[in-house]
Amino acid sequence: MRLNTISGRFALLTTMFVILAELFILLPSLAGFRLDYLESRLERAQIASLALLATDESIALDLESELLETAGVFNVVLRRDDIRQLVLSSPIPGPIAATYDLRSEGVLQTIDDSLAALFDPQNRVIRVIGAPVNQAGQLIEITMQTAPLREAMVEYGLRLLAVSAAFSILTAVLLFTAAQRLILAPIRRVISHMTAYASAPEDARHIIIPDARLAELRDAETALQSMQQTVTSSLKQKERMAQLGQAVAKISHDLRNILTTAQIFADRLEDSADPKVRRAAPKLVNSITRAVNLCETTLAFGKAEEPAPTLSRFNLAKLAAEVIEAESLAAEPAGRVEFLTDIPPSLMIRADRDQLYRVLANLARNARQAIEATGQSGTVEIGAGESESDWWIKVCDTGPGLPDRAREYLFKPFTGSTRRGGTGLGLTIAADLIRGHGGRLDLLRSDAEGSQFCIQIPRGMAALSMRAEPAPA
Ligand SMILES: Nc1ncnc2c1ncn2[C@@H]1O[C@H](COP(=O)(O)OP(=O)(O)O)[C@@H](O)[C@H]1O
Ligand SMILES: [Mg+2]
Incomplete structure (x- = not known):
């Protein structure tokens, strides 16, 4: 499939547009996915901390680490009634690399953060702040690692890509078939009409009859039809003129010979004994000479050049x-x-x-x-x-x-x-x-x-x- 054909252009353009559309879909989706992921982490941490608050103050260490592990975080801080309370904690493997406050992030900021998260291969510790669900406090804060988040984002992104690739292939195929049926087939029909017409332009049966459903193509067909009608009729007229010309040349030729004979006889009339005949003779000769001249000029013109x-x-x-x-x-x-x-x-x-x-x-x-x-x-x-x-x-x-x-x-x-x-x-x-x-x-x-x-x-x-x-x- 070459790029200078309509089909080629269609395939190329469809692919380009779909890729563009995918980018527009992919970026916000990834950002949304990251937000959801972090919020669910906050939620889980909140539940874990509530579970702890419900039990006794002196809690077994292994229960605490189990709760934290289930929530996927290192520690949880809850602020209720203006009292900041470290509810759950476990050792943090490294310094805190960044803090994200989900309560105040704008859309562009989220997209930016999610791209950074996706393309940063290092496993860092981050702090995430959000609002607790059910107004269960003023603030909840967790520390967590970025590797699982990144892993989930990559997996999600690939899944999204696969789905949209499948969609785009489907769209491209559909568009391509539609273009073939709606545009290319009618155009090919017009072209084959033109070729048939060109092979015998004097045959009026080959003149195209406009029947395309596409308005633009129909206009082209109508213009083509009127052009073919003009060409065909002028061809016919030319042919008739040529035949007429041949006939005139033949007539002029024969007529000249007949008139030349008549001229000779008319000349003799000048010697007639009858004075009336003698007087009429020069006029007769004159007329015949004019007629011979007419024949001769016509013949001269009839010669092609x-x-x-x-x-x-x-x-x-x-x-x-x-x-x-x-x-x-x-x-x-x-x-x-x-x-x-x-x-x-x-x-x-x-x-x-x-x-x-x-x-x-x-x-x-x-x-x-x-x-x-x-x-x-x-x-x-x-x-x-x-x-x-x-x-x-x-x-x-x-x-x-x-x-x-x-x-x-x-x-x-x-x-x-x-x-x-x-x-x-x-x-x-x-x-x-x-x-x-x-x-x-x-x-x-x-x-x-x-x-x-x-x-x-x-x-x-x-x-x-x-x-x-x-x-x-
Ligand atoms: N000098 C001229 N003055 C006026 N009319 C002229 C003159 N030359 C040509 N014509 C006009 O042009 C016409 C065409 O001339 P021409 O081609 O020689 O054909 P023809 O002489 O057979 O009529 C003439 O019939 C005449 O009316
Ligand atoms: Mg003249």
Whole structure:
């Protein structure tokens, strides 16, 4: 049995408490025993002296010594009517070592005296004074030896110890069994429940049903139950989401192939002889292209992670110019959104060029679309610079700011879009790509005056070596 188990602690504590309790019982009992012993000696001496007083004055010597022997004392002095009278006497074997007046001893004094008597191995002569029984005088005084007293005390103490040891063993056994039944067994039950649950947490049958009778344990069971319910239901939901994700990926894949074929045919419609068909053709092509894009982004997101960035050094201003060129072409109507840059022409940065292009294009397109949706004109500006540790790129616009919904689900897939035909994936993917560079994408500001996103990419080797490790889940 180890001491760091509940059973071990219980056994140890019980033993300690019982020993403590025994000490508390033993000391006063011993003191009481000594007092009783001395008082009975006084009583016997009184009887012996009364027997003598009743007979003639001239008493035979052998009767006197017999009386004293029976009483276990050397001599007896009685004081009646203020006359001190040596009633019985015999030779004393040594000087009187101490005098005890039982009429005036306090409790602590008695305990102290009894301990002294117990641990003094020498046989001494002592004088004991007490009050005679039945008011048969004012005082009775005897002289006696300490050895028989000590012997009786030792015997009594040992008997008391034996009895209380038996009691304490019994108590310890009872407590121990009670603890086993009342506390340990229920705890083991909870533990076995937990193990069973852990082996198949998606199985709701293993969720614990609180039934402990101990209030504290029952509380623990209730807490455990609600935790297991949460875990089980979120596991189930996760599983469903994973299945749904697979289905969506499959659908997107097939749909993209079908739509690509449709795109080819729609292209041909532009050459139709029917002018109505010719006019409708570009709109059809546009819609199909948007649908293909949706399929492709969904598929890209479905892939567990983007490939690790392939780093190269390139001129950032040139990259930004490419992004702006593409976005200006896509702008509708052309010219309402003005694109600006504020990038040092010589600024070289090290990153994955394609991935950074996608990030900037996403941010610039979002800004352009937000401005276009207001029906007013505005500007989108890409600024950049470097600090000792990072490169930073800011994409600012004078649009209406992010809608509440978009801000609430910022960087969360599929949920934050407020745009018709939007997927809510653009910002999520952009943030993922920047994280892949060991950097971060933040929304710095967004209000009625416009929005400002900031990309930070670390320049240091630490970030590079971090990127060599597998991306965190
Ligand atoms: N610069 C911006 N100004 C205003 N709203 C923005 C801006 N950028 C993003 N948003 C909002 O955030 C939403 C999510 O953007 P995004 O993740 O790119 O998904 P999507 O473009 O497919 O809607 C957008 O629908 C839009 O409402
Ligand atoms: Mg977008």
